[in-house]
Amino acid sequence: MKTFFNDTQCGKHEARSVMIDMEPKAVNWAVQDTTGKEWRYAKSQQFVQKSGSGNNWSYGFKVHAPKCKDAIIDLIRKEIEKCDYFGGFLLLMSLAGGTGSGLGAFVGNVLRDNFPRATVLNPVVCPYTSGEVAVQNYNAVLSLSHIIAVSDAVCLLHNNQLHEICHRLLGIKQVSFHDMNKVAAHQLASVLLPIIQDKQSGSRFQNVLNDIASALVCNSRYKMLDLKCVPYMSPHTMAFNTFQWEGLAKRMFQMMLTDHHMDEGLNWRTTLTRPHGKTQRSSTYTKYVSSLLFMRGQGSTSYDLLTQFGDSRLYPTWIMPACRNSVWKTELPFRGYEKCIAFLSNGTSCVKSLNVLTEEAWDMFGSKAYLHHYYKYGLEESDFINAFATVENVIYSYKTL
C-alpha cells in the first residue's frame, strides 16, 4: 500500500502522485472518480492551468513547459520528500494531445536532469490509429523521440487494443475513455503491484520499477515494452470462471507468439516448430529481447510455467538464458480474479504501431501539413527530422532482432 499511497491524518490514503494538466477537465474527472473510495488525490499535488495546449506538441513543450517548470519540480520534490524509500517515477502520459505529449516529454527531461539515478518507467497511451486528433502522429513521434532518450522504459498502451478488449472481452457496447482507462489501469496494476519473491531478502522494500527495468530494459537500444494480460472478464461473469494455470499459460504463450493483445481470436496455427521438427521462419512470430511473467493467484507458486516462454528461438543470441524470461509469482489474488497472468515484454510488438505512427507522420511531413502550427512556437524542421530519425532507429533495432 505504501508503495503508491501516503497515509493521512483523516485515515484516507493519498496517491503518491503529481497531476499536471493545462486544463482542469481531465484532472477534475480523475479527482471526482475517487469520491467515496478509500483513497484520493492530494489537492496540493495538482498543477492545473486553464489555457490548454491545443493538441500542439510544440505549444506544450516550448510555451507551457518553461513557464511551469519550477512549479512542477517543486511539486515533484515535495512528493519525493514524503517517500521513505524512493523507487523511481511512473510517468503516465498520452501521445496524441499537446499537453500529454509536449509537456509530458518536457517533464521527462526535467526528471532525468534533476534525478539522474532514478528509474523512469513511462507508460504512454498511443492514440487510435485514426480519427482522434489530426496531428496525433506528429505529436506522438516528437514525444516518443524525447522520452526514448530520457526514460528507462517506455510501455506502449494502445487505445485500439484497449477499446477492443472493452468491447469484445468485457462486453461493453458503448466503450468510453473511462472504460478504457480501467483496462489500462488493470494492465499496469497487474505488473506494478509488488510481489514478494523472496521473504528472506526483505522484499518489504521491493523497488518494482527498478526490478522491472533491470529485468527488461538493460540495453538502451531496446526500451519499448508491451503489456498483455489474461484473463479479462466482466464483473458479471467473474464468479463463473473456471480457469486453470495451464490453460492460462497456453493462451498467454500463444499471445506472446502471435503478438495478440487478447486471448480471443488467437491464431493457434502459429507454432515454434513444425510437425516434422523444422524451425519455422523467424518472421512469422514475434521476437523478444526479454520478458517478464507475473502470476497472481492461488497455486501460482507451485505451478511450473511452460519452459517455452524462455525458448531460445524467441530471443536473440546475445541474451543469456538467465536473462531471457523471468517469472514473478504471488499467491495473492488480483482484483477479484482467482488466477491472472500478465506478460510484460521487450520485443518486436512495438514495431507495428511505431511503423504506423511514423509512416503517417512522414506522409504528413512530406506534404508539410500542419507544420506551421509547430514552427510558430519555436520548433524547426530539423527537430522533426531528428525525431523521425530517433523513432526510425528504434524500429530498425527491433526489426533486426
Added chain:
Amino acid sequence: MASSNPSIKECITLMCRLLKYAPNPIHVNPDTFRQAKHNNPAAVDEMLKLVHIMLATDKTKLQGPLDADMKEALIEKLENSGYPRVHMLKTNLTSLELLLCFGWLLHITKILTQIYRASLEPTDIFSILLCEKHKVKIPSPFQSSENLDISGLETMLSGTIGPKLEHDKFDAMSVADQINHVAWMSGKVEMKMSALNSLYLFTAKIDAQIQKQTHSATAKEKTTFDSLTANEALLFKHSKILQLCEKDMERKVQIIQAYNKWKDMEPKFWQWLHGAAYDEIQEEYLPSMNSSDVPIIDALTEGLESTAASIEQVKSMLYDKQREWLELAKTDSGHLAKVRVEQEHEISKEVQALLLYVNSMENSFKLALSSDAKGKGGPAHSPTIPISNEIQRLRTRALQIADQLREMEHLSGEELTIIVNSKLNGNAILVPATAVT
C-alpha cells in the same frame, strides 16, 4: 579424591564454561581433568588438544588427535615459552603431565581473567556483525571438487547476481551481438547501481528520522543525552541486530557470573592441582634414586663424613697449637707473639664456623634422603628443587671447604715455623705443623 568433592567438580565445570568464551574457543569435558589427574591414558588426546588450543595463535580447528609432528611442535613451543617440565613431556607424555602443563599455562596466560576483561568491554555492533558474517558458510576455494556442491553457487551466479558469461558463446557471436550483449550487461549493472543508490538514500533518511525522533523524545523527558549514537540508531533500525546485541550481552553476563564464582573457588582448583603435581614429582624421583643415584649419594655421604672427620682433627690440632701459643705468650710477652695469637684465634673461629656449616649441610642432606625414602609427605613438605641438584651443590661446597681447610692448615704451619724459629733463640721447642696432617 577430588572427583568425590562436589566443589572441585563445580570449580572445574566453571572453568570449562569460561574457556568456551576464549578468543580461541576451548570446548573440553570437565571429566577430562578428572581422568588426567588419575593419569588415564584415554585423556591424553583431549589434554593435548587442550594445551594445543591454549598455545595456538590462530583459530584453526583441530580435526582428530594431534599427529607426531604436531606434538613435537607443541613441546618445542612449550620449551620456548619457558615451561620448566618440558623434559618430562619429552620422555613421558602422560595425561597427568599434560594436566600440570595446562595448570601452568592457565596461570601464565591468565586466560580466564582475559575472558572476563573482554566481557567487561561495551558491546560493539560491528564486531558482532562481523562474527555473524564469518558464521556464513562459504565454500572454500581450496575444498576438493569432489565434496563441493556448487550447484547453489551456480544458481546464484546465474540468477541473482547475473548471468554466467559463457566465453565460448560470446566468442561465437557477431560483433554487433557482442556489443549488444556488453551493452545489456553494463545496463544491468547500472540498474543495480540505481537500486543501491535508492537504498542508500532510504537508509540515510531513516537515520535522520530516528535522530530527529529520539532527539524530540529525550528533550521532553529531560534526560542527559539528546541524540543517539550511530550504533544505537542501528539497533533501533534493525531488530535482528538488536537481538544479536541482546544475545551478546547475555553471553557477557554469563561470563561475568561464571568468573566471579570461579574466583571464589579458584584456591580449591590450585590445591587440587597441587596434589596432582606432588603425586607426579614423587613418581618422577623415587624410581631413579633406587637404581642409579643411591651409590653416588652413598659415596658422597662417605666423603663428606671423612672430610668432617679430618676437619675435626685439624680443629683439635689447632686448639692444641692455640693453647701452646698462649703458654708461649705468657712466658714471652713479646708483641709479635700476641699479634700472632690473635690472628690464630680469628682463624680458629673461622674454621669453627666452616665446620658448623659443613655439619649442617651434611645433616640437611641426610634429612632429605631420609624424607624421600619415607615416601609421601604433604604438599607443603614436598621438595621444590630436585635432589640430584642439591647433592651436586653439597658436594661442590664440601670440596671447597676441604680446600680452604687445607690452605688454612698450611698457613698455620707456616706461622708456627716462624714462631718456632723466633723462639728457638728463647729455648722453646715446638712440633712442626706439617707433622699434624
